[in-house]
Amino acid sequence: MCLASEEKELGRQQASGACPYCGGNVEALDVESKRMFCFIPICFIVKRKYICTLCAKRLVLNS
Template identity: 40%
Template sequence: MCLVFVCDEDDTVLSRQPAPGACPFCGGLVQVVDIERQWRFCFFPLYWKTKRQFYCSLCNRHLVVPNQ
């Protein structure tokens, strides 16, 4: 008996925008990146979610912004 799982996770960048402020590590510009994450099982989408992440454009670090 052979059991095969065909799962796939796909990340798509929807948009990039400049954000106010500077990177605390290098002082570079901060970018807001909207990413859509989609999980599929046998080419059928099971789950998708859009996330907003912050990155430095100079050192390419992922920046964490605390919720207010």
């Protein structure tokens, strides 16, 4: 099988709040994910991920 996935960073922006682990600033990162089967694109997904700029941990929002 020739399954592949690529992630490309679309942009970064400052998010409100602080990291609960180290107190650093939080950035919102927009990522485009592309999944391919035998070099044919199957789906495109745009996600927003939150990361700490100081400790580089990925943060999850609980609402």
